[in-house]
Amino acid sequence: MKEQIEExxxxxxxxxxxxxxxxxxxxxxLVLNGDRSHLNPKYKDSPVVIERVGGGGLCAYSxxxxxxxxxxxxxxxxxxxxQTMLEEATGAEALGWNTARQATAEKWKSLEGxxx
Numbered sequence: 005m006k007e008q009i010e011e012x013x014x015x016x017x018x019x020x021x022x023x024x025x026x027x028x029x030x031x032x033x034l035v036l037n038g039d040r041s042h043l044n045p046k047y048k049d050s051p052v053v054i055e056r057v058g059g060g061g062l063c064a065y066s067x068x069x070x071x072x073x074x075x076x077x078x079x080x081x082x083x084x085x086x087q088t089m090l091e092e093a094t095g096a097e098a099l100g101w102n103t104a105r106q107a108t109a110e111k112w113k114s115l116e117g118x119x120x
Contacts, residue, residue, distance in 0.1 A: 012036050013057060020074030025061050031078075033057040 015033050018026045026032065034054045047053045050064035052071045065071040 010037070014077070016075045016077060018074065019076050024063050025056075026063075032061070034061075034075075 013033060013035055015031055017031050018028055020026070020028065022028055033056070035057055036054055037052065044062060044064075047062070047064040050066070052065040052068055053063070054065075054071075055062045065074075
């Protein structure tokens with residue numbers, strides 16, 4: 005059985021491919037974790053379970069890493085853009101540039117022009 009993590013609400017940007025009513029590039033207020041097994045018993049042992057505030061969009065992820073491949077905070081997007089600009093300006097790796105941050109920045113760049 006998974007360790008219960010306190011339910012939290014967060015405003016996040018969906019950066020994955022359109023799925024379960026979530027559209028790439030849009031911002032959603034989500035309820036993260038808490039016990040959602042009453043809505044779908046198969047999610048009982050999932051480490052990450054989300055649902056839109058107000059209901060709908062129930063989704064489980066097999067790990068926090070998988071969740072982070074599909075969701076980002078506004079702060080994370082701004083940080084990735086800042087680091088990309090710094091790297092481009094200096095021609096050097098800025099603050100330990102890593103693959104995950106680069107992938108997030110590339111996903112965000114691909115969303116430019118989409119309505120949030």
